[in-house]
Amino acid sequence: MQLVIADDHALVREGVVNTLKGFIPNLIAIEVGNGDALIQVLDTCISIDLILFDLSMPNTDAYEVITKIADAWPDIPLVVLSAENDMGIITKTIHLGASGFIPKSVAIDEMIVAIQRVLKGGVYWPSVYQLPELQEDEDGWRDAKLDGSPQTLTRRQKEVINLLAEGKTNRGIGDQLGLSERTIKVHIANIYKLLSVSNRTEALNKVRQLGIISSKLN
Numbered sequence: 001m002q003l004v005i006a007d008d009h010a011l012v013r014e015g016v017v018n019t020l021k022g023f024i025p026n027l028i029a030i031e032v033g034n035g036d037a038l039i040q041v042l043d044t045c046i047s048i049d050l051i052l053f054d055l056s057m058p059n060t061d062a063y064e065v066i067t068k069i070a071d072a073w074p075d076i077p078l079v080v081l082s083a084e085n086d087m088g089i090i091t092k093t094i095h096l097g098a099s100g101f102i103p104k105s106v107a108i109d110e111m112i113v114a115i116q117r118v119l120k121g122g123v124y125w126p127s128v129y130q131l132p133e134l135q136e137d138e139d140g141w142r143d144a145k146l147d148g149s150p151q152t153l154t155r156r157q158k159e160v161i162n163l164l165a166e167g168k169t170n171r172g173i174g175d176q177l178g179l180s181e182r183t184i185k186v187h188i189a190n191i192y193k194l195l196s197v198s199n200r201t202e203a204l205n206k207v208r209q210l211g212i213i214s215s216k217l218n
Contacts, residue, residue, distance in 0.1 A: 002028045002047050006038040007054040007081070012104075016052065016081070023112050035060035042073055050119060051078040053098075055089070063096055070097025070182050074171070077118045090125050094189060097182045100124035120199050123189035153194065153212060160187045162213050165204050 001024055007013050010031075017029040030045070032038050034057045042048060051069065055062040069078050077099035082089075085103045093101055099118045102111055103126060114124040153161070156177075163173045174184045192198060195206045207213045 001026060001049045002030070002045070003050050003052065004030045004032065004038060004041050004045075004048055005052040005081075006032045006035065006057065007052075008033045008057040009054075012054070019108055019111075020115070024115075034058065035062070035065040038065065039068065042069065042076070048073075048076050050115065051076060052081045052102075053078055055080055055082040055084060055093070063092065066093060066096045066098055074181050079115065079118055079124070085126065094123065094125060095182070095186055097185065099185070101126070117198050122192060122198050123185060125189075153191065153207075157187055157191050157194075158212065160184060161191055161203065161207050164188070164200060165207075165213050 003017075003020070005013050005016055007016075010033075013031045017027070017031070020029075021027050030041055030048075032041060036059070038051070038053070042051075053062070053066070066078060066080075069076065074097070078097070079100035079102060080093045080098050081102050081104060083104045084090075085105070090101045100114055100123060102114050102124065106114075106126070117124045159177060160173055163176060168176070170184045170188065171181045173179075174181045177184075188200075188203075191203055195203055197203045197206055204213075
């Protein structure tokens, strides 16, 4: 596995890498100290599996970098690793295309769980938060919180989960629904959260059990 960690503090980079090497065999880590260096690595390397990204690096517009990576390298999951824990910041990074948000205050075990979930195609953010859902109304996109019950899946979420059941990729779902892959990722993150699952297989099993989609779908 090849990881890029972007953080302006060498001690933080070294600590995270050494920790992960205890859990991830054959880990290869590339360390960079700012957003420009991160983009240069992505431009030259073809086998990056994961990006860990600090929000507060000097001379770096973190949100701009997240957006650029989500657009140019959508298949490489980016996880924010930050001292921040504000819900507005967490929401913004996920909406821009990050696959996860790990506060630097979390325990090592939780960080490993988060990374494993992301590598399996899931999305992670601290469990104490409910990520606002992107919904459509007459005025366009807006944030709306759900009550956490599987029965409150929105019409759009049901469309997404049915297309997941048909085996479509995030990009394929976005193309069919006329939405960006980034938006589909947010919908899927919220579906996982509402169903208390961590991956696509668990989500499909759960919605079949609940009768939200037909058990006949593959």
